[in-house]
Amino acid sequence: MADGQARRRRGRPGYDRESLLAVAVTVFNERGYDGTSMEDLSQRLGIAKSSIYHHVGSKEDLLGLALDRALDGLFSVADAARARGGPAIGRLEFLVRGSVAVLADRLPYVTLLLRARGNTVTERRALTRRREFDQLVADLVKEAERDGDIRPDIDPAVTARLLFGMVNSVAEWYRPGSPDPGSQSRSPGNTGSRGSAGELATAVCAIAFDGLRIRRPG
Amino acid sequence: MADGQARRRRGRPGYDRESLLAVAVTVFNERGYDGTSMEDLSQRLGIAKSSIYHHVGSKEDLLGLALDRALDGLFSVADAARARGGPAIGRLEFLVRGSVAVLADRLPYVTLLLRARGNTVTERRALTRRREFDQLVADLVKEAERDGDIRPDIDPAVTARLLFGMVNSVAEWYRPGSPDPGSQSRSPGNTGSRGSAGELATAVCAIAFDGLRIRRPG
DNA sequence: CGATAAACTGACCGATCGTTCGGTATGTTA
DNA sequence: TAACATACCGAACGATCGGTCAGTTTATCG
Numbered sequence: 001m002a003d004g005q006a007r008r009r010r011g012r013p014g015y016d017r018e019s020l021l022a023v024a025v026t027v028f029n030e031r032g033y034d035g036t037s038m039e040d041l042s043q044r045l046g047i048a049k050s051s052i053y054h055h056v057g058s059k060e061d062l063l064g065l066a067l068d069r070a071l072d073g074l075f076s077v078a079d080a081a082r083a084r085g086g087p088a089i090g091r092l093e094f095l096v097r098g099s100v101a102v103l104a105d106r107l108p109y110v111t112l113l114l115r116a117r118g119n120t121v122t123e124r125r126a127l128t129r130r131r132e133f134d135q136l137v138a139d140l141v142k143e144a145e146r147d148g149d150i151r152p153d154i155d156p157a158v159t160a161r162l163l164f165g166m167v168n169s170v171a172e173w174y175r176p177g178s179p180d181p182g183s184q185s186r187s188p189g190n191t192g193s194r195g196s197a198g199e200l201a202t203a204v205c206a207i208a209f210d211g212l213r214i215r216r217p218g
Numbered sequence: 219m220a221d222g223q224a225r226r227r228r229g230r231p232g233y234d235r236e237s238l239l240a241v242a243v244t245v246f247n248e249r250g251y252d253g254t255s256m257e258d259l260s261q262r263l264g265i266a267k268s269s270i271y272h273h274v275g276s277k278e279d280l281l282g283l284a285l286d287r288a289l290d291g292l293f294s295v296a297d298a299a300r301a302r303g304g305p306a307i308g309r310l311e312f313l314v315r316g317s318v319a320v321l322a323d324r325l326p327y328v329t330l331l332l333r334a335r336g337n338t339v340t341e342r343r344a345l346t347r348r349r350e351f352d353q354l355v356a357d358l359v360k361e362a363e364r365d366g367d368i369r370p371d372i373d374p375a376v377t378a379r380l381l382f383g384m385v386n387s388v389a390e391w392y393r394p395g396s397p398d399p400g401s402q403s404r405s406p407g408n409t410g411s412r413g414s415a416g417e418l419a420t421a422v423c424a425i426a427f428d429g430l431r432i433r434r435p436g
Numbered sequence: 437c438g439a440t441a442a443a444c445t446g447a448c449c450g451a452t453c454g455t456t457c458g459g460t461a462t463g464t465t466a
Numbered sequence: 467t468a469a470c471a472t473a474c475c476g477a478a479c480g481a482t483c484g485g486t487c488a489g490t491t492t493a494t495c496g
Binding site for chain 1: 482483484485486487491492493494495
């Protein structure tokens with residue numbers, strides 16, 4: 001993105017850390033981290049198993065790199081939401097839209113994060129950071145409820161979890177497709193899995209904030 | 219449930235298939251199926267690794283038993299919803315409430331199902347059944363939209379996925395607690411994770427169907 | 437060209453994986 | 467008590483696991 005033309009690197013061409021990580025994360029998502037062997041990875045990469053260790057110290061390092069990418073993205077929008085100011089309900093909606101955007105943009109990384117079980121040190125560190133993010137959301141919902149902008153009949157903690165449960169579920173089926181301009185996701189034959197991230201965020205906010213039922217007059 | 223007092227079994231006491239499965243599924247959920255070794259299981263069970271094979275043919279069989287329990291529960295409410303008749307929107311809400319109930323009742327089994335990646339034959343068979351269930355939901359949403367009961371500005375397929383994304387996300391944090399009577403989940407210090415399944419289903423339906431924003435007069 | 441930088445390889449290691457097997461322990465039934 | 471039913475065990479299996487290492491290949495730079 002920065003220097004445009006992707007300057008030709010020095011030595012023998014092949015994978016670098018970044019391109020290798022991208023493939024690895026894809027396989028991790030297909031078969032699960034624990035269900036993926038280094039042999040699986042090497043086959044998909046088309047290089048020997050031992051070659052992987054030229055780019056990364058261990059399988060767990062690979063996971064750590066991926067999880068950090070996801071968390072950095074989420075906290076980046078969280079910071080932006082905080083800096084935004086204004087009523088909590090507005091910041092909350094901003095955070096929802098931003099989270100959907102990050103999810104779409106870094107889909108495989110976030111997917112991996114959402115599936116982390118905490119088996120290793122790396123995963124536990126990531127889960128700790130993730131809980132901090134969830135706490136931010138919970139606080140925001142609580143504040144919005146105090147402001148009288150959110151229905152008070154549901155525990156804000158439950159509200160927060162259900163809201164982001166819906167957001168995060170996007171990772172299970174969304175696959176990036178055609179970008180924004182003019183792509184109307186109600187076209188025939190559309191399975192609904194390939195609209196733009198912007199449309200998707202709008203749908204999430206519509207259902208979450210206004211509900212999916214039609215409000216009949218009278 | 220049928221004969222009340224749980225008649226004393228014949229031979230040497232210990233685990234049977236059912237009690238062993240319950241423990242196994244718990245561990246599978248903690249560490250993930252692939253992340254759980256038979257050694258892990260045996261330690262948690264307090265018996266030798268080889269003893270497990272007296273009760274079940276393989277690790278994968280164990281998974282299969284668990285996944286079937288989840289799917290049977292879900293299809294049971296799906297059938298009940300179908301038999302119910304009436305407008306689609308009503309059957310849909312019934313299905314949501316029922317799914318939350320199954321999720322709460324068979325939590326570890328459903329959790330396992332939601333995390334299945336399709337690595338083995340057993341998992342792929344389960345995922346096929348699950349997709350059938352999802353299709354039922356999608357059809358129901360589509361019908362409700364044709365009836366004019368659901369907002370037409372969102373692709374019904376997306377709506378269905380987001381709706382059940384929210385429902386399924388319950389498995390990530392809900393832990394069964396005190397049953398229904400009198401338990402008000404808005405009590406101080408409540409993290410929102412231990413209300414009754416009924417309350418939870420109500421919260422899900424409230425957010426999903428009516429939205430979480432307060433509708434201000436004027 | 438030689439120097440340097442980066443990517444890649446095959447052979448191998450100890451540990452752990454799921455599974456098998458012959459035999460043993462402990463309860464109920466007749 | 468003998469017969470039966472059920473649960474459990476330790477030792478071992480071939481396969482696969484994540485990871486190491488000494489060396490080779492292929493590019494750019496001066």
